[in-house]
Amino acid sequence: MLFILILISLAVNSSPCIETAHGTHWMAFTDIIIRRSSISEVPNIGNKYTCLGLCLQIEACVSVFYRQQQQRCQFHDVxxxxxxxxEQEIGTEYYSITTGGCPLSYVHNRILNMCYQIHLIRATFHAGEEDCNSRGEHLLVIDNAEKQSHMVNQINSSSDNMLRKFHIDGADVETEGHWVFHDGRIMTYFAWGPGYPQNGTDKNYLVADPQYGFLWSDKEGMEAKHYICERDL
Known part of the structure; x- marks a missing residue:
């Protein structure tokens, strides 16, 4: 299959576009390799463009290291x-792949059709929700075990995220114990941490809590937390 690569120069990175997919070049990872949690590795690859094309073909692939000195592609699902x-590895470059309208620099799990961005600023539930809404997005919806597992793996993949609490979509403001998403859909899947939900009349919003391995707790909406915005594709 022929992949056409268009290079677009940005102020902080280069963003190759492979047909309908966009590869973001993460400049902070130049000459850096993370060896853990790879889903596969392919040897004898002569250039990074082939790596990006292979990542696009592997549905589980979210990101790829092109290891120039070893001529290898290392694929990841986070x-x-x-x-x-x-750790340092001279000549290594790091890229992520998005398709189908998922913006550059977002996490795109193509198997679960999840397109989202983790925000490391702190905000109340409503302020975080409003920030998501300003881009036509909403707080991250977790409605099955596979999405919960992916979210946990993504957060734990980077030390900057591991100890942070995150607002995600879900509230029982209208009726205590009756949890709904932003669009009014009734929630049927829950990943509560031990001792939750507490069901207090002021604890109406979902938080992915590192104290319980990012299982959920119900918290007050005015407590400032980090948050995750999701874009529907």
Missing amino acids: LFTSPQDG
Whole structure:
């Protein structure tokens, strides 16, 4: 299959576009490799463009290291964001892939059709929700175990995220114990941490809590947390 690569120069990175997919070049990872959690590795690859094309063909692939000196592609199902977690390897470059309208620099799990961005600023539930809405997005919807597992793996993939609490979509403001998403859909899947939900009348919003391995707790909406915005594709 022929992949056409268009290079677009940006102020902080280069963003190759492979047909309908966009590869973001993460400059902070230049000459850095993270060896853990790879889903596969392919040897005898002569250039990074082939790596990006192969990542596009592997549905589980979210990001790829092109290891120039070894002429290898190393594929991952998460997007690393903490360069300090890696080790030096001269000539290595790091890219992520998005398709189908998922913006550059977002995490795109193509198997689960999840397109989202983790925000490391702190905000109340409503302020985080409003920030998501300003881009036509909403807080991250977790409606099955596979999405919960992916979210946990993504957060734990980078040390910058591991100890942070995150607002995700879901509230029982209208009726205590009756949890709904932003669009009014009734929630049927839950990943509560031990002792939750507490069901207090002021604890109406979902938080992915590192104290319980990013299982959920119900918290007050005015507590400032980090948050995750999701874009529907």
